[in-house]
Amino acid sequence: MKKNRWLIVAISSLVLSSCSQYNQEPANDGQQEQEEPSDNETSAPSDSSPSNDEQDEQEDQEPSEDDELPEDETEDQNEEDTMSLPSEYFNEIEEVDGQPVIQNPNNILTFVNHDYHLPSDYVPEDLVIPDVKFSYGHQDIPKSYMREEAAGALEALFAGAKEENIELAAVSGYRSYDRQQELYDQAVARSGADQEFVANPGSSEHQSGLAMDVSSASVNYGLVQEYEDTEEGQWLADNAHHFGFIIRYQKEKEDITGYGYEPWHLRYVGEAAIEIYENQLALEEFFDLVKEI
Known part of the structure; x- marks a missing residue:
């Protein structure tokens, strides 16, 4: 098609060149305007069919089915594709004793918070101790x-940190429902019922086996908000998503x-960590946006 087009253009150029030898007067602007009718005028029908050049111009102006989408539409399409998940990654909820309880807690993307609880008797079957430094x-x-998958990812994260001379230490991973009840009661006794750091039993990510609190010697291995200002805390915030983790409780998302805000609390979410990090989403926001397929 391109060869034919160039041939037509070449022939037309020769014809125009020959005509110019006999007609030295330039075309009139007013005549050009008359040849193109306005919106409320119609042109007289022509006995002759459009020239090859005119056909080529029409083809160029009329998009074909093979034409690519504009860049902004392509980006929107890509965003829709990346912000979707199979139904197996969404919570299956049943009401138990007046509370919404997750029925598929082995899901790697189990969404645990104040609104969605783990069963009180849930203990992951694949719990292992990751080969990392503990405080x-x-x-x-x-x-x-x-959980085994999360433990392997934590080992990779710690190895990545070590390569950059960042020292991390694991502090607290899996926690049973009963242990969470003890910690919650202690927090309420110490700070009141409106305390915002210790979850109600059943609503803690630690029970899922997918969370690990991490700290460093720079803060005496404490779980403190000042950790965000340390070199280790900043590295964690900038790099955890490369290993499938997110900072679950973000600043200004309270x-x-x-x-x-808990700069020490890592939650394993697998490949979804990239999307969550790049869009600076809380897990709640992610599940508000992601589509079930």
Whole structure:
């Protein structure tokens, strides 16, 4: 098609060149305007069919089915594609004793918060101790455990940090429903019922086995908000998503998550971490936007 078009253009150029030898007067602007009728005028029908050049121009102006979408429409389409998930990654909820309880807690994207609770008897079946540094040494105690996939990702995260001379230590992972009840009661006794750092039993991500609190020697391995100002805390905020983790309770998202800012709390969400990080979303916002397929 391109060869034919160039041939037509070449022939037309020769014809125009020959005509110019006999007609040296330039075309009149008014005549050109008359040849193109206005919106409320119609042109007389022509006995002759459009020239090849005119046909080519019409073809160029009329998009074909093979034409690509404009860039902004393509971006919108890509965003729709990336912001969708199979139904298996969404909570299946049943009301139990007046509370919404998650029926598929083994889901890697289990969405746990004040509104969606884990079953009181839920204990992940694939809990393992990740091969990382712990703030209290390597001990076989419940809070050392994570689900196997999350544990492997944590090992990769710690290895990545070490390559950049960033020292991290795991502090608290899996937590049973009963242990969460103890911690919640202590927090309420200490700070009142409106405290915003310790979850109600059943609504803690620690029970899912997909969360790990992380700290460093720079803050004496404490779980404190000042951790965000340390080199280690900043590295974690900038790089955790590369390993499938998000900072679950973000700064200035307290009204959305229902919890205070916790720069130490890592939640494993797998590949979704990239989308969540790049769009600076809380997990609540992510599930408000993502489409079920």
